[in-house]
């Protein structure tokens with residue numbers, strides 16, 4: 001079989017050369033459906049993509065990549081809230097800046113997160129004290145088998161830390177086509193994280209929070225336009241209170257965040273950093289100097305380099321702390337998603 005024809009290098013932020021049989025840019029739900037039906041008929045793998053900022057292509061994709069470019073932002077209001085209805089293919093950061101320009105606050109903590117609006121509910125994107133679950137009102141999905149569009153309430157999305165129903169029961173056979181957000185007119189700044197805690201709640205403006213978030217992010221996260229990466233490569237591990245007590249007895253300096261159910265979230269970046277892995281390089285892949293949770297394409301990395309590096313990190317952290325990291329990044333094989341933990345184990 002000849003190698004697939006179309007390069008994916010510019011369609012994902014790791015910027016690793018790989019190919020697909022076909023790429024379709026869909027501007028409407030009908031175009032997504034038509035592409036899916038063609039795949040179904042020809043028995044070809046089908047993969048939806050936003051901006052490719054949370055994927056690692058392990059090899060050439062032997063099917064059709066459908067790039068979601070459904071656009072549109074509509075704003076309505078009720079007595080208490082602004083309501084946004086946003087096409088899944090809108091750029092996330094573009095939405096954040098657009099709402100701020102309209103004097104609508106509430107998205108500023110989530111500035112500079114790469115990717116599309118339609119991908120935001122999938123892992124319940126979050127940063128600097130805010131997650132999508134705090135502001136999402138509904139998600140509209142296209143059921144590919146029936147062609148019907150259905151609206152899920154935020155509660156039905158079952159949001160959790162880097163998790164939602166779209167990673168489980170609704171992972172296959174559905175495309176997210178639009179997302180609804182509800183932003184209270186009575187703005188409450190969220191200043192619980194990092195440098196934001198130093199700001200004055202009485203005088204702070206949404207624009208100042210936006211600027212501070214952009215500054216913090218630019219100081220530690222690599223810009224994918226310059227250096228290939230997919231943000232945090234691993235999720236922060238969540239362990240039981242007993243496991244946390246035992247780990248903290250040996251490593252009292254470990255950053256830890258108690259969760260509402262009694263579990264404790266650890267900082268994977270700190271665990272990796274403690275293994276002296278900042279800057280560590282394997283082939284063309286490396287651990288980012290400023291943030292050990294980010295793996296970068298330092299120099300023409302292959303997917304195999306990234307997988308080997310992730311394996312090494314998981315082993316070293318596991319042996320030192322008995323905590324076994326799991327990728328946040330989604331691994332895509334020739335015919336669809338692979339179990340990332342199995343790939344790096």
Ligand code: FAD
Nearest residue numbers: 050051052053054114115116119125126127175176230231
């Ligand atoms: P893609 O990578 O294109 O897709 C992700 C997954 O969703 C794939 O499995 C894909 O098949 C599926 N998918 C895509 N579109 C659809 C659709 N319409 N319907 C159904 N399935 C679909 N994340 C955070 O939460 N917080 C951060 O602070 C953060 N910072 C980051 C910083 C950097 C520098 C980078 C590179 C990434 C960061 N991320 C962060 C991760 C990433 O931005 C998010 O996961 C984002 O939501 C991915 O959007 P995307 O459009 O690029 O998704």
Ligand code: EPU
Nearest residue numbers: 127128129231232234235236255267269270273291292293
């Ligand atoms: N740390 C180190 N060394 C490192 C990295 C981090 O000691 O190399 C320590 C920090 O000093 C801090 C703690 O670990 O005490 C947490 O670090 P940071 O504030 O940078 O956040 P994070 O837990 O590494 C998470 C998200 C990010 C999100 C930030 C800000 C996950 C997996 N990652 O990172 O999301 O932007 O918080 O809220 O939850 C992403 O998902 O791709 C992403 C970038």
